[in-house]
Amino acid sequence: MNLLLFLTNYFFSYSLLLHVLVLVLVLVLVLVLVFVLVLVLVLVFVLVFVLVLVHVYVPVLVSVLVLVLVLVFVLVLVLVIVLV
Structure with a gap:
């Protein structure tokens, strides 16, 4: 019974919830950073493509x-x- 109480207290404790929350926040931040990096790479590619086109066609x-x-x-x- 004490073991069950201990496990229940541990799994529903604030420290575990805090760890899960921190893990979720870190995952969200990593996903946002990856998205921003991909967006920047795409923008750089488009800019280089446009500059090459301008350089060739102007x-x-x-x-x-x-x-x-x-x-x-x-x-x-x-x-x-x-x-006249």
Whole structure:
């Protein structure tokens, strides 16, 4: 009977509940940290991907824009010369 009372007191004691609570809190913190780490890694990957795309496509876009501007300038010049 004393053993049963001791076990009951031990298993329902505050110290065990506190240990379980601390364990649950630590697990939640670890899960949150893992989630934040994965989120940061995904964001870094997306940022690097966007920067690589920008690095590859911006010179092409700038060159096309410059070409279009030069063509428009030449067309306007030709129109002005023809009309005058």
